[in-house]
Amino acid sequence: MAAVNSCRILRDWFERHPENHLHLHWCPAHSGVEENDAVDADVKYMARSAERGHHNIPDYNGRFPRSYAYRKHCITSSILETWEEEVRRDPAKYFGHTHFRHPAFRQLKHTRNFPLKRLGGRPTLVARFVRCLTNHAPTGWYRNRFRSSLNEPTMCRLHSGPPAYHTREHVLFECDHYTRRYRYSSVEDLLSSMDPFYQITEFLKDNPTALSFDDIPGGA
Secondary structure: OHHHHHHHHHHHHHHHOOOOOOOOOOOOOOOOOHHHHHHHHHHHHHHHOOOOOOOOOOOEOOEOOOOHHHHHHHHHHHHHHHHHHHHHHOHHHHHOOOOOOOHHHOOOOOOOOOOOOOOOOOHHHHHHHHHHHHOOOOOHHHHHHHOHHHOOOOEEOOOOOOOEEOOHHHHHHHOOOOOOOOOOOOHHHHHOOOOHHHHHHHHHHHOOOOOOHHHOOOOO
């Protein structure tokens, strides 16, 4: 929000007079500044340290580095360490009982790296992928579990044959409205494959409306 307000103020200032302008100059950061180079070296040492939460870094001539990058790294390391401890204490409570139980889906990383990076930074695909992993997709099962008081439709009518209970598993393995490259018939089979991340991704790419609000259960 601060950035938006800054842009609004600058634009107003630019429009007041034609001579109001701004010159931008690039200056190489830390280039040739011995103290800053030392701080950068300490930050890299921290980042490459195998021991998580290790803060006993070398000092520089009796002074400890206090750069923004160093502080940010320390805070991030501490948060991730606490996060991982909570997850190890009770995985089912943290992830939920319907979260896909596979190491590839339980990596605690920054969102910008996982799964955005592997999915090519496509927000819609990432949203459907996460819905699939967590079972928080707009399915009949989700409506029944979390919105039962609203009496919303829960049956899938997209496939041939009689209506079927609309669940994540129905979408992934049963509904003939969708195409599949794999031949798995259960979550267990899917998760035992060489790369379930890839299998789910390809399924979602081949079926752009799967686990989206476009295919949400409708009325009769």
